[in-house]
Amino acid sequence: MITIPSNCHRHLSSKARARGAETLTTSPLFRNPNVPFLALRHRHPGVVISCSTTAGGSGENHQQLKIRRPADENIREEAHRRGEASGSQGFSACYVPFNAPADSTETYSLDDVVYRSRSGGLLDVRHDLSALKRFPGSYWRDLFDSRVGRTTWPYGSGVWSKKEFVLPEIDPDHIVSLFEGNSNLFWAERLGCDHLGGMPDLWVKHCGISHTGSFKDLGMTVLVSQVNRLRRDPLNRPIAGVGCASTGDTSAALSAYCAAARIPSIVFLPADRISLAQLVQPIANGATVLSIDTDFDGCMRLIREVTAELPIYLANSLNSLRLEGQKTAAIEILQQFDWEVPDWVIVPGGNLGNIYAFYKGFEMCRELELVDRVPRLVCAQAANANPLYLHYKSGWADFKPVIAEDTFASAIQIGDPVSIDRAVFALEATDGIVEEATEEELMDAMSLADRTGMFACPHTGVALAALFKLRERGVIGTNDRTIVVSTAHGLKFAQSKVEYHSKEISDMACRYANPPVNVKANFGSVMDVLKKKLDVKVSSDKSAVGDACAATDEWVHNSQAETSLSSILPCIDEQTTNLTLYQSKEVIVQLVNVVNTVSLVNASMVWQNYTCIVSDSGLYATPSRVTPDIYQQLAVTVTVSCALDHYMTFLISLQNCQSVKETFDLITTFFCPQLELDLRVVNARLGLISTGVMLCLIFWVLYANRPQREEVFVKPYETKPQQ
Numbered sequence: 001m002i003t004i005p006s007n008c009h010r011h012l013s014s015k016a017r018a019r020g021a022e023t024l025t026t027s028p029l030f031r032n033p034n035v036p037f038l039a040l041r042h043r044h045p046g047v048v049i050s051c052s053t054t055a056g057g058s059g060e061n062h063q064q065l066k067i068r069r070p071a072d073e074n075i076r077e078e079a080h081r082r083g084e085a086s087g088s089q090g091f092s093a094c095y096v097p098f099n100a101p102a103d104s105t106e107t108y109s110l111d112d113v114v115y116r117s118r119s120g121g122l123l124d125v126r127h128d129l130s131a132l133k134r135f136p137g138s139y140w141r142d143l144f145d146s147r148v149g150r151t152t153w154p155y156g157s158g159v160w161s162k163k164e165f166v167l168p169e170i171d172p173d174h175i176v177s178l179f180e181g182n183s184n185l186f187w188a189e190r191l192g193c194d195h196l197g198g199m200p201d202l203w204v205k206h207c208g209i210s211h212t213g214s215f216k217d218l219g220m221t222v223l224v225s226q227v228n229r230l231r232r233d234p235l236n237r238p239i240a241g242v243g244c245a246s247t248g249d250t251s252a253a254l255s256a257y258c259a260a261a262r263i264p265s266i267v268f269l270p271a272d273r274i275s276l277a278q279l280v281q282p283i284a285n286g287a288t289v290l291s292i293d294t295d296f297d298g299c300m301r302l303i304r305e306v307t308a309e310l311p312i313y314l315a316n317s318l319n320s321l322r323l324e325g326q327k328t329a330a331i332e333i334l335q336q337f338d339w340e341v342p343d344w345v346i347v348p349g350g351n352l353g354n355i356y357a358f359y360k361g362f363e364m365c366r367e368l369e370l371v372d373r374v375p376r377l378v379c380a381q382a383a384n385a386n387p388l389y390l391h392y393k394s395g396w397a398d399f400k401p402v403i404a405e406d407t408f409a410s411a412i413q414i415g416d417p418v419s420i421d422r423a424v425f426a427l428e429a430t431d432g433i434v435e436e437a438t439e440e441e442l443m444d445a446m447s448l449a450d451r452t453g454m455f456a457c458p459h460t461g462v463a464l465a466a467l468f469k470l471r472e473r474g475v476i477g478t479n480d481r482t483i484v485v486s487t488a489h490g491l492k493f494a495q496s497k498v499e500y501h502s503k504e505i506s507d508m509a510c511r512y513a514n515p516p517v518n519v520k521a522n523f524g525s526v527m528d529v530l531k532k533k534l535d536v537k538v539s540s541d542k543s544a545v546g547d548a549c550a551a552t553d554e555w556v557h558n559s560q561a562e563t564s565l566s567s568i569l570p571c572i573d574e575q576t577t578n579l580t581l582y583q584s585k586e587v588i589v590q591l592v593n594v595v596n597t598v599s600l601v602n603a604s605m606v607w608q609n610y611t612c613i614v615s616d617s618g619l620y621a622t623p624s625r626v627t628p629d630i631y632q633q634l635a636v637t638v639t640v641s642c643a644l645d646h647y648m649t650f651l652i653s654l655q656n657c658q659s660v661k662e663t664f665d666l667i668t669t670f671f672c673p674q675l676e677l678d679l680r681v682v683n684a685r686l687g688l689i690s691t692g693v694m695l696c697l698i699f700w701v702l703y704a705n706r707p708q709r710e711e712v713f714v715k716p717y718e719t720k721p722q723q
């Protein structure tokens with residue numbers, strides 16, 4: 001095993017320091033991610049590596065901070081200045097005929113513009129594995145791990161972090177990267193748990209959460225980088241542009257990478273067969289977009305003819321360079337599992353380059369001893385475009401292209417896949433399986449996955465539907481670590497999701513449709529919908545009727561105070577009024593549920609038939625079960641419910657302060673004048689009465705002061721003098 005001892009550290013020459021060159025420490029965290037170590041020692045001019053001879057190290061902390069690159073230097077220039085990754089470093093790759101016999105000597109430089117072998121077969125990129133094998137698997141694992149998620153050019157990219165396995169000879173200066181890869185490996189916990197019999201180790205590799213929204217970015221960075229290299233010094237090849245036929249994802253990736261590199265791009269699209277989002281991507285990126293009245297297979301034939309005539313470089317996966325980038329998704333999966341190999345990887349298949357790319361990534365890691373085996377591969381096709389599935393079912397007997405029918409998985413609507421041989425090879429080498437999914441199966445699988453927190457594209461739906469079938473048949477076990485490859489971002493396929501959720505698709509039940517609910521703009525309607533949707537009860541306990549009666553009594557006697565019913569009075573606030581009225585209505589609904597088969601109108605009478613006699617000891621003396629007590633409560637309940645029901649409209653009308661104002665206006669306009677007149681008459685009458693009373697008093701006083709008759713005629717016996 002080749003490692004740098006932990007007590008080994010580099011010193012920079014003072015000249016290198018002055019130029020802003022980096023310092024390097026031996027901690028894995030700070031180790032230079034840019035270059036295989038041995039090559040670095042001999043090549044970098046400003047760097048001296050010194051190693052302590054003391055085994056185990058001195059315990060000193062040799063970690064040093066990285067010196068920031070000069071402010072006027074960008075990351076590409078920094079990589080260029082350091083020159084660490086330029087040149088082949090002893091690694092190389094070339095084209096060979098795909099699956100060539102061991103004694104074949106047919107090879108081509110990657111700088112050649114060639115897509116087919118002499119016999120017309122596919123090509124493959126072959127790496128000098130003996131050079132790569134000079135380093136052990138642990139070395140490559142550590143090197144790749146050390147580069148993840150940085151901004152170091154170009155290794156921050158998930159593709160270029162594996163540069164030695166991809167395009168070892170390209171100069172970083174020629175690389176066109178948008179820091180692709182490093183995509184999310186999504187733990188599909190809920191999908192596995194709720195819908196796949198409790199699968200604890202189900203994952204979705206979201207290759208579509210990427211710059212242009214599909215896995216094509218992984219291959220396109222490699223292809224466009226190579227074209228960039230060919231067009232620039234010193235090769236200066238007269239390549240006028242890069243072209244592809246596409247069902248939408250390849251064209252989006254090609255146009256974005258070409259735009260970034262100032263290279264013209266040309267895309268052939270089957271008219272009306274790709275999503276709007278996919279169509280607008282190359283348009284926005286300035287590509288020459290040809291919308292052709294044929295299907296993808298027709299576009300593919302045309303682009304091959306055109307690229308044979310014009311200096312346009314072919315960007316479809318017929319060009320095996322693309323697969324070198326795409327295979328890094330497989331290496332990334334291994335890396336994300338800390339180099340443990342999953343049991344199954346399920347890949348949607350159309351033109352079939354990607355299933356081979358995954359195989360190649362896994363197999364390369366096995367061969368170079370980063371891991372000890374490869375996973376089993378499943379290729380999933382739409383039943384409407386299933387030439388590989390039919391081929392598999394025939395026992396690989398006889399491949400026949402098909403006319404691909406319309407499918408929601410439009411990116412894999414391909415009947416004559418260019419990489420059919422590669423796919424068969426990959427599946428045979430991994431004891432693989434091919435599955436298919438009908439339109440309903442793929443849309444249901446996609447929508448179900450969405451319900452668990454994803455936003456899958458229909459092609460991912462195809463792979464998920466295959467997973468459901470393989471689980472059902474017991475081929476994939478509960479505890480198998482399984483990866484579903486999600487190839488594109490669901491947002492590119494919003495239209496198909498809209499159709500599904502609107503149940504607009506003929507002959508499809510759309511089982512997981514979740515259409516938006518149109519609701520009137522009032523509180524009660526909104527509450528009704530939410531209550532039904534969320535299956536929640538608005539609080540109103542069983543004694544609501546009793547409470548309501550008590551509260552009503554309280555309010556009648558003290559209407560100005562803040563009582564429990566004061567909230568149903570208008571003009572307090574609309575929100576409170578709304579809630580109270582809604583709760584009142586709920587009481588009625590619940591009571592109606594209680595009375596069950598009888599209506600509010602006749603409930604009291606019907607229930608009377610069920611009343612029973614209860615003995616003093618509390619035992620039922622007759623067969624019925626409604627005790628007189630309960631009957632009384634029920635009867636009151638019904639009466640109050642009827643009242644609430646009857647006055648509901650009125651109560652609702654009161655929720656608006658305006659109606660109360662109008663009522664008061666009426667009173668003052670029509671009743672107040674009459675009241676005033678009546679009051680005046682009453683006052684006048686009261687005045688007359690008062691005057692009368694006063695006169696009576698005066699007369700009484702005057703009359704009382706006159707001498708009385710008895711006083712004039714003295715009584716003889718009272719006035720007789722004494723003798």
Ligand SMILES: N[C@@H](CCOP(=O)(O)O)C(=O)O
Pocket residue numbers: 216245246247248249250251315316317318350351352353411412
């Ligand atoms: N699904 C592809 C079809 C073209 O296939 P490719 O393997 O040549 O990229 C697309 O998105 O265009």
